[in-house]
Amino acid sequence: MWICSSCNRAFKHNNQAHYCGDKTIGDFLAGKSEFSLSLFDALIAQFNEIGPIQFYATKSMIVIAATVRFAYIINIGKNFVDLVLPFKIAYEDNLCFRKIALVPGSDDYNHHLRLMFVEDLNEEVISYLKKAYDNGKAI
Numbered sequence: 001m002w003i004c005s006s007c008n009r010a011f012k013h014n015n016q017a018h019y020c021g022d023k024t025i026g027d028f029l030a031g032k033s034e035f036s037l038s039l040f041d042a043l044i045a046q047f048n049e050i051g052p053i054q055f056y057a058t059k060s061m062i063v064i065a066a067t068v069r070f071a072y073i074i075n076i077g078k079n080f081v082d083l084v085l086p087f088k089i090a091y092e093d094n095l096c097f098r099k100i101a102l103v104p105g106s107d108d109y110n111h112h113l114r115l116m117f118v119e120d121l122n123e124e125v126i127s128y129l130k131k132a133y134d135n136g137k138a139i
């Protein structure tokens, strides 16, 4: 077992490649399964491929932002990662969202996505990640 000194995450292998965030992120990820953490790392890598992002943890979620926040990781389970993408339009015609819900008191529709495999980051999902990212760059 190896614990990265900058983010406090624990790994099987020394110097294992991972997203190295600050300690707050490390706290959020503490105790999560290696499988879920690999999903998390794949998701962050995918966002980084789309464009520069920053993210930070609150008590209940990880907020992902470009210029402004555009995505939320609301749950990291035993073998999944739940991501929420807010859009002004409900994209009902999709294969990837489990739930679309109007956020009370706003005109945002939260699109709920559950990643269960790295392969779930498919073309359709990536297209929505890009759409969300574009919104994250709007000022």
Ligand SMILES: [Zn+2]
Pocket: 004, 005, 006, 007, 008, 009, 018, 019, 020, 021
């Ligand atoms: Zn680290």
